[in-house]
Amino acid sequence: MHTPxxxxxxxxxxxxxxxxxxxxxxxxxxxxxxxxxxxGILQVTVNRKKAPAGVLAALAxxxxxxxxxxxxxxxxxDKAPGGREVTPEVLELVSPCxxxxxxxxxxxxxxxxxxxxxxxFLDVRRPxxxxxxxxxxxxxxxxxxxxxxxxxxxxxxxxxxxxATEGGTELFPVAYFDKEAFLNQSPQLYKQMMMxxxxxxxxxxxxxxxxxxxxxxxxxxxxxxxxxxxxFADQEDVMRLLEELVAAxxxxxxxxxxxxxSWLKKELExxxxxxxxxxxxxxxxxxxxxxxxxxxxxxxxxxxxxxALGEEMGTxxxxxxxxxxxxxxxxxxxxDRPEFCRAFDLMHPRMELSSGAQRVHQYDLLAAQIRSKGLxxxxxxxxxxxxxxxxxxxxxxxxxxxRLVMTMLDLxxxxxxxxxxxxxxxxxx
RNA sequence: GCCCAGGUAGUGUAGUGGCCUAUCAUGUCGGCCUGUCACGCCGACGACUCGGAUUCGAAUUCCGACCUGGGCGCCA
Numbered sequence: 001m002h003t004p005x006x007x008x009x010x011x012x013x014x015x016x017x018x019x020x021x022x023x024x025x026x027x028x029x030x031x032x033x034x035x036x037x038x039x040g041i042l043q044v045t046v047n048r049k050k051a052p053a054g055v056l057a058a059l060a061x062x063x064x065x066x067x068x069x070x071x072x073x074x075x076x077x078d079k080a081p082g083g084r085e086v087t088p089e090v091l092e093l094v095s096p097c098x099x100x101x102x103x104x105x106x107x108x109x110x111x112x113x114x115x116x117x118x119x120x121f122l123d124v125r126r127p128x129x130x131x132x133x134x135x136x137x138x139x140x141x142x143x144x145x146x147x148x149x150x151x152x153x154x155x156x157x158x159x160x161x162x163x164a165t166e167g168g169t170e171l172f173p174v175a176y177f178d179k180e181a182f183l184n185q186s187p188q189l190y191k192q193m194m195m196x197x198x199x200x201x202x203x204x205x206x207x208x209x210x211x212x213x214x215x216x217x218x219x220x221x222x223x224x225x226x227x228x229x230x231x232f233a234d235q236e237d238v239m240r241l242l243e244e245l246v247a248a249x250x251x252x253x254x255x256x257x258x259x260x261x262s263w264l265k266k267e268l269e270x271x272x273x274x275x276x277x278x279x280x281x282x283x284x285x286x287x288x289x290x291x292x293x294x295x296x297x298x299x300x301x302x303x304x305x306x307x308a309l310g311e312e313m314g315t316x317x318x319x320x321x322x323x324x325x326x327x328x329x330x331x332x333x334x335x336d337r338p339e340f341c342r343a344f345d346l347m348h349p350r351m352e353l354s355s356g357a358q359r360v361h362q363y364d365l366l367a368a369q370i371r372s373k374g375l376x377x378x379x380x381x382x383x384x385x386x387x388x389x390x391x392x393x394x395x396x397x398x399x400x401x402x403r404l405v406m407t408m409l410d411l412x413x414x415x416x417x418x419x420x421x422x423x424x425x426x427x428x429x
Numbered sequence: 430g431c432c433c434a435g436g437u438a439g440u441g442u443a444g445u446g447g448c449c450u451a452u453c454a455u456g457u458c459g460g461c462c463u464g465u466c467a468c469g470c471c472g473a474c475g476a477c478u479c480g481g482a483u484u485c486g487a488a489u490u491c492c493g494a495c496c497u498g499g500g501c502g503c504c505a
Contacts (some may be wrong), residue, residue: 027469028462047463063457079464099457101437108467109455111440114497169504186505212504213430219504303501345505352505359497400505424495 007041010076131260142252157190183209196386229396310349356397
């Protein structure tokens with residue numbers, strides 16, 4: 001059984017390690033071989049005069065990024081990386097690596113994102129890229145744990161759906177036997193239906209699809225959405241849940257991902273809660289003042305406005321009390337001022353992370369709001385019908401997993417937070 | 430979709446009409462080297478996105494196509 005490289009210490013006696021040849025430094029009588037697995041890098045030192053013939057034979061044929069197996073005693077050596085090195089008694093080429101490499105795994109020369117994505121499997125071998133995905137994995141684990149601890153039920157909802165019902169974005173049409181179908185833009189309608197099913201607290205982590213032809217560093221055509229819906233809750237309840245979740249995820253990553261964070265040279269700061277709440281009307285004023293743009297009530301925030309607000313706030317913050325007119329039909333208007341609704345966006349200084357709301361749970365009001373958006377209630381009766389049979393008041397949000405990781409790690413392009421991003425021009429690999 | 434900037438060895442780059450038989454680094458291959466850690470040294474290999482045009486001469490100028498990056502819009 002082989003030992004993860006992280007666990008090889010100067011106190012280890014005899015170890016077997018398997019990994020990729022990260023670097024080879026042949027000094028003549030002495031060869032240093034850096035072996036890498038996903039947990040770290042280990043120096044293997046071959047002394048030409050003392051090494052067994054089998055080791056020398058293997059050394060002659062191995063090249064960078066080949067997979068090799070090494071067995072031998074561990075020595076504490078101050079001069080070696082990590083203070084330890086292995087002197088191999090066995091060195092075996094397990095799987096050879098072709099040359100030339102499509103990109104430089106040791107990052108002596110950089111590679112452009114496009115080159116990296118074309119050879120993603122190799123790109124991800126680089127510790128700084130491995131780190132992003134180890135952390136992403138922990139983010140999703142931390143989200144699940146946080147929600148499970150609070151009695152949430154994890155659900156999975158269809159990604160193939162019958163109609164473009166939610167509005168606001170373009171959908172991908174797909175052939176579904178003899179019917180027209182679409183890839184779902186979000187689990188919104190289904191998670192609301194689960195409120196009628198009596199689950200009270202549900203969450204889903206899953207893919208969402210948007211057919212927008214955007215070309216930016218923060219949009220994807222396939223993204224991962226963390227969706228939550230809670231019965232007997234209002235928008236304030238789920239905002240508290242959301243800010244606590246974000247802080248908990250940062251805390252968990254900070255506690256458990258010290259090594260990947262160090263590869264990224266990233267010091268995580270847990271954002272202070274509660275996050276500031278800023279009403280939409282104030283946000284418009286601030287953005288208008290700081291950008292000089294003539295923003296008015298009913299406008300959405302463009303890139304410049306979003307940036308200006310981020311600079312003003314300097315931390316995570318909520319924009320609350322949005323105009324009903326620019327939020328989806330399922331957002332609950334305030335009864336005493338129906339031009340505003342109980343919707344919020346969670347913002348990071350760089351971009352929007354999440355949007356949510358208390359939902360409309362009254363059938364008649366929901367049907368009316370659907371009509372007022374120019375949609376036909378008849379065309380998605382499957383969603384509306386549950387509202388006639390004891391739908392509890394509820395609230396929820398959707399949080400972009402890639403954006404959460406991207407802002408946490410200061411990634412410049414959202415594609416860095418996805419193994420195989422789907423964007424306007426990329427469908428392969 | 431709009432605007433801007435680009436496309437040169439496997440990778441990342443230099444180059445602005447002849448001095449390009451194209452720079453540098455990294456890499457690969459060969460040689461030397463017993464403590465490297467971006468090892469060092471010597472030698473070799475390897476590229477101008479495609480199609481037209483201008484010109485005595487084009488990597489370099491012009492037109493078109495394709496591709497990429499960034500910004501904006503749309504969107505979350």
